[in-house]
Amino acid sequence: xxxxxxxxxxxxxxxxxxxxxxxxxxxxxxxxxxxxxxxxxxxxxxxxxxxxxxxxxxxxxxxxxxxxxxxxxxxxxxxxxxxxxxxxxxxxxxxxxxxxxxxxxxxxxxxxxxxxxxxxxxxxxxxxxxxxxxxxxxxxxxxxxxxxxxxxxxxxxxxxxxxxxxxxxxxxxxxxxxxxxxxxxxxxxxxxxxxxxxxx
Numbered sequence: 001x002x003x004x005x006x007x008x009x010x011x012x013x014x015x016x017x018x019x020x021x022x023x024x025x026x027x028x029x030x031x032x033x034x035x036x037x038x039x040x041x042x043x044x045x046x047x048x049x050x051x052x053x054x055x056x057x058x059x060x061x062x063x064x065x066x067x068x069x070x071x072x073x074x075x076x077x078x079x080x081x082x083x084x085x086x087x088x089x090x091x092x093x094x095x096x097x098x099x100x101x102x103x104x105x106x107x108x109x110x111x112x113x114x115x116x117x118x119x120x121x122x123x124x125x126x127x128x129x130x131x132x133x134x135x136x137x138x139x140x141x142x143x144x145x146x147x148x149x150x151x152x153x154x155x156x157x158x159x160x161x162x163x164x165x166x167x168x169x170x171x172x173x174x175x176x177x178x179x180x181x182x183x184x185x186x187x188x189x190x191x192x193x194x195x196x197x198x199x200x
Contacts, residue, residue: 009035055158061132063108065090069152073097073106074076080104084132085142086158088112088151092144102142112150113157116178119150121157133166140170 009031019025034042058064059071066072073079073093083104087093093106109124129140133141141162145151159171177195178187187195 052181061128062106063128064093064106065109078103080139082139083142084129084138084140085143085144086129086144086155088154096144104140104142105132109145109154110146112145113154114150124154126158126161130161130165132161133169138166138169140172143171 012034013024013027013031016022016030017024019027021032034045055067056065056069057069059066059069059074061070064071064073067110068075080103083102084107084125085093085096085102085104086107086109087096088109088111090108091109096102107125107129109126111119111124113119113124115120118123132138141158143155143158145155155173162169162171175198177191177198178184184192
């Protein structure tokens with residue numbers, strides 16, 4: 001990867017390059033930055049990663065990453081237990097919590113159905129979601145999945161399964177369309193068409 005670098009540096013760069021958004025060049029720059037600022041960056045990062053590896057777990061209820069089980073959201077008695085918001089990954093959950101617009105519970109799937117990538121229903125946390133809806137007084141399941149083929153396929157699969165299992169449960173989707181500050185001439189045809197259908 002980097003001619004002349006020792007095996008320890010090579011290993012650091014190789015591991016960094018496996019992170020999302022970091023290719024070989026970005027990994028090389030990140031490794032150099034860490035090594036040059038050992039006291040300020042590398043050692044604290046090493047300690048933080050070790051701490052996270054030891055303490056972070058997966059919530060047995062919703063599947064989110066947390067330092068306690070159940071996670072703080074699931075353990076919070078003031079959250080609305082009649083609503084579950086289905087998200088792909090923890091990053092979507094964190095975004096929703098940052099906004100503070102949703103007061104119910106979450107369910108993190110851990111991915112999306114994808115025939116091309118070989119991701120099947122049993123590879124996701126779907127059975128846990130179905131158990132939660134079937135076994136509780138859940139009235140609404142909010143689909144907060146990406147507006148991609150995989151996201152829509154996953155949402156359709158979940159909605160179809162839940163409708164057969166619990167016919168009276170309400171399935172809703174996040175509104176999609178023109179973003180705040182967006183200009184129409186920059187939007188794709190599908191977004192504009194969806195915005196018109198969802199107008200209110």
